Amino acid sequence: xxxxxxxxxFAHQALTGKHVLITAGPTxxxxxxxxxxxxxxxxxxxxxxxEAAAEAGAQVTLVCGPVHLPTPDRVKRVDVTSARDMLAACxxxxxxxxxxxxxxxxxxxxEVSAAQKMKKDPNSADGMTLKLIRNPDILATIANRNDRxxxxxxxxxxxxxxxYATAKLRDxxxxxxxxxxxxxxxxxxxxxxxxITIIDRQQQxxxxxxxxxxxxxxxxxxxxxTHINKV
Amino acid sequence: xxxxxxxxxFAHQALTGKHVLITAGPTxxxxxxxxxxxxxxxxxxxxxxxEAAAEAGAQVTLVCGPVHLPTPDRVKRVDVTSARDMLAACxxxxxxxxxxxxxxxxxxxxEVSAAQKMKKDPNSADGMTLKLIRNPDILATIANRNDRxxxxxxxxxxxxxxxYATAKLRDxxxxxxxxxxxxxxxxxxxxxxxxITIIDRQQQxxxxxxxxxxxxxxxxxxxxxTHINKV
Numbered sequence: 001x002x003x004x005x006x007x008x009x010f011a012h013q014a015l016t017g018k019h020v021l022i023t024a025g026p027t028x029x030x031x032x033x034x035x036x037x038x039x040x041x042x043x044x045x046x047x048x049x050x051e052a053a054a055e056a057g058a059q060v061t062l063v064c065g066p067v068h069l070p071t072p073d074r075v076k077r078v079d080v081t082s083a084r085d086m087l088a089a090c091x092x093x094x095x096x097x098x099x100x101x102x103x104x105x106x107x108x109x110x111e112v113s114a115a116q117k118m119k120k121d122p123n124s125a126d127g128m129t130l131k132l133i134r135n136p137d138i139l140a141t142i143a144n145r146n147d148r149x150x151x152x153x154x155x156x157x158x159x160x161x162x163x164y165a166t167a168k169l170r171d172x173x174x175x176x177x178x179x180x181x182x183x184x185x186x187x188x189x190x191x192x193x194x195x196i197t198i199i200d201r202q203q204q205x206x207x208x209x210x211x212x213x214x215x216x217x218x219x220x221x222x223x224x225x226t227h228i229n230k231v
Numbered sequence: 232x233x234x235x236x237x238x239x240x241f242a243h244q245a246l247t248g249k250h251v252l253i254t255a256g257p258t259x260x261x262x263x264x265x266x267x268x269x270x271x272x273x274x275x276x277x278x279x280x281x282e283a284a285a286e287a288g289a290q291v292t293l294v295c296g297p298v299h300l301p302t303p304d305r306v307k308r309v310d311v312t313s314a315r316d317m318l319a320a321c322x323x324x325x326x327x328x329x330x331x332x333x334x335x336x337x338x339x340x341x342e343v344s345a346a347q348k349m350k351k352d353p354n355s356a357d358g359m360t361l362k363l364i365r366n367p368d369i370l371a372t373i374a375n376r377n378d379r380x381x382x383x384x385x386x387x388x389x390x391x392x393x394x395y396a397t398a399k400l401r402d403x404x405x406x407x408x409x410x411x412x413x414x415x416x417x418x419x420x421x422x423x424x425x426x427i428t429i430i431d432r433q434q435q436x437x438x439x440x441x442x443x444x445x446x447x448x449x450x451x452x453x454x455x456x457t458h459i460n461k462v
Contacts (some may be wrong), residue, residue: 015283017287031268033389033413033414034270034413035270036268036269039266040265106266107351117388117389119395120338120339120365125365127362127363127364128339128363129363130361130362131360132359132361134356134357158347158348159348164350181265183264219385
């Protein structure tokens, strides 16, 4: 029992001395002062990862969009709203040893965010057209810096999961990608459980079956700690 | 003291025997299984009104979009997501004596809600165009039925508040409209306070200064009870 405890303590300090930057939750992109575009991310996975990384001895910065979650112990939390805010907060938190991008960042934002609430014409049944432009790619931006950290992305998809995940790993210059089937309500957005497949640069796949997001987070943090010590 | 209590009990039973239908919160309009359009409504004003109406002796049906609020005592709550869901739930709850439409219903929804998560082209920086179509107007639909209830709307505006409110009262065939300046953060979406101006069909204005949403709700319910007993 004593040997086991010592082993556990050792395993839990696998990230001592490392700065781990984690993004979590959705972003909100304003259409006008009242309306916005967002997504179903609850932030639970990113917050579980922040807690697990802190337990593993890391110094943790958690940059999060609007979520209803308490800050884990010994984690520095930075609250943001839009994708551009999130990128700026991540850049301000650099350098780091590991980036885990668990946030569901809006790919697009309205080209114009109206200063006043947009009025519909009460005498018209016409629709309207919302022009969207691309947001900056936070993960690719950080993963392509000269001082790039060990970079871990998430692929939350409803179809073709492993194909999309592998392409994203390559296109964004990542070290690992975590594939997450959000079409399955039991393990998707806002659920308490998750099941993941981790893919590395050699396209080797490691799967963790469905369990709590807290346990998945500890498994993933252990996996990352093993990988960075191999790099 | 005894006389005062009796007066209070009498005043609080001003809606005995009345069915009051209240809408609250935002609606969510899906872009795809991951993304959606919504707004900053917290539902607090509508929930406060449901509580005040129940305290005034009414039978209350509360149809609400996605909110993080507990259901008031003796209130029948119906949870919905989109504007179309909300209209269907309101029609199912008819007939009623009073409709108080406090929800911030999305005026528009995406013309197409994609069955799978929309993919951006990783090799393109192009934007995209989101076609939006008009949602049904819940308040106008109910207020123009043959069995129309006494109909109360809200105008949450960031500019030209009273002009917009008066036009909305007329266009939607309302009995009262409650004007609410959401540009003022102290009394707008997600705040605990409110300040309102009530406008009737004769364009008579009655203002209640800034106080808690609970107190504003009781003042508004008393005002409505007085008005329906005059009609």
